[in-house]
Amino acid sequence: MSISPATLRLRTALFWAVPVLACALPLATNPYTQFVLNSMLISTLLTLGFNMVIGSLGQLAFANVAFFGLGAYASVIAMNDLGLPWLATIPLSGLVGAAGGFLASAVALRGIRLYYLAIVTLAFGELLRWLYIHADRLTGGTDGLAIPREGFLGFRLGDDTAQFYVFLAVTVVLVKGTLNLLRSRLGRSIVAVRENEIATASLGIPTARVIVTAFMWSGFLVGVAGALFAAHIGRVFPESFGLTQLIVGFAMVLVGGTGSVLGSVLGAVLLTALPEYVRAFPGMEEIFFGLVVIVVLLCLPQGLASLLRRLSPVFLERHFRE
């Protein structure tokens, strides 16, 4: 289906309308709903990063969720030990996550793929968690680390509304950046590697560099999400970054739609919001979460994004940009 210039303009307008309208949301929130909204933005970045390797590149690299913890710890340690303001730790956490992505890509480049990559990277994530517990001089062990109370230039980290605007700005910039990448020759190359790595190389595309870049950008996004998470919770401890986090991230990718930026946003928002509705009933959250995943995947195996794509070409995601 070809996309007309009018549709393209509508798409651009829709893209920017979402964050502009979101700016008004804190007017209508209470402290609890504001907290949930902030969680959604963090989940969006986490899912966006995870989807990059799982969906677009098609590699079961589970370590990339572990970089969430890496980013969170990096942010808190940089604040406590280096005295950096929180805002400055955001790009730093991104770079730490990207470094983690670089290491994980080295495993994939050794020819360890699919289920083998899944197990190796799972073990890597658990190893990191072990490190958070045992490197207690740096990480505070099982108690974790608290973030300093006062922020930068009077910016109080504890203020959820102020956080919201920072989170929103960071998320919008990184979603836009990721869209730019996916619509460029790099995005095409990433999908090409997933579809047929041998044929990709035959076009003069350095497949190893493509894989490393995708892993690193994924790690960057997840690392940044970690820095936001640290400010959001006010404390980091090992239990936040275990298998549950991986399963939630994976579910968000699948429910939203693999390889889709729109899907990452939808999956993160839906699976953060829905369990909150049953929070009043203990134990129901997990069951409800599981039910939502099953129902969506049964009805829409390609995820929520595929439903919108069917409704209007505005939601088509393509890998080029005119």
Added chain:
Amino acid sequence: MTELLTVEGLGVRFAGLTALDDVSFRLSEGQVRAVIGPNGAGKTTLFNAISGYVRPTSGRVLLRGQDVAGDSPHAIAGHGIRRTFQNGGLFPALTVLENVLTGLTTETPGSFLDLLLGRRRALEAERAAIAKARALLELMSMGHMADARAGSLSGGQQRIVEIIRTVASEPPVLLLDEPAVGLSPVARAQMMEIIARLTGEKGVAVLLIEHAVELVMASADRILVMAAGKRIAEGTPDEIRADRAVLEAYLGHA
């Protein structure tokens, strides 16, 4: 005619098995050389050795006099030797246009930051690549399929798109691995026309593996016949038709 590709004494040995044994030939601008032979003759191994997918254990592959043997596949493709695949190498989830654009990747400059930030430099390169890809698709009467998913095309259309993608960056040397396999007579005729245009108008040197005899006889300038990893005959189509060794390789001893 300029000599583009020179293969000298190329050999591939896997642990005791000789898959390719001392094969040599030359390929000039605008020339079509067919490689024929029974299954297991080493034709695809020859392609893999030239294009870097298998490391040759002996011999040289010269592109315009420069030895490229042993380079990685993407480096060899970057030098200008490009190939297609016997079982099809399209990316099914990408559209036809996006597939052709992947063939123009080396022609689309821009650093990571240019792409990330959507800088003008990167966007202009992207637009130029799209214009070129669309023009190529139009030229090959595939313009109307530009936005279709490659996976939804018929086998014949996929073969044609794969060739368009492979020649998009205008490589001087093209390796076609059974481009006509599974094609209808109409598509086969179209394929022959495309090959003729590439060699005649663009001066591309084509190395062609093909079982369809009429395609080989009609489009090849010279034919290399292989059996059991060795060259057993070489010559014009007429010479090959009359060659005893060839008949024996195909039909067994009479």
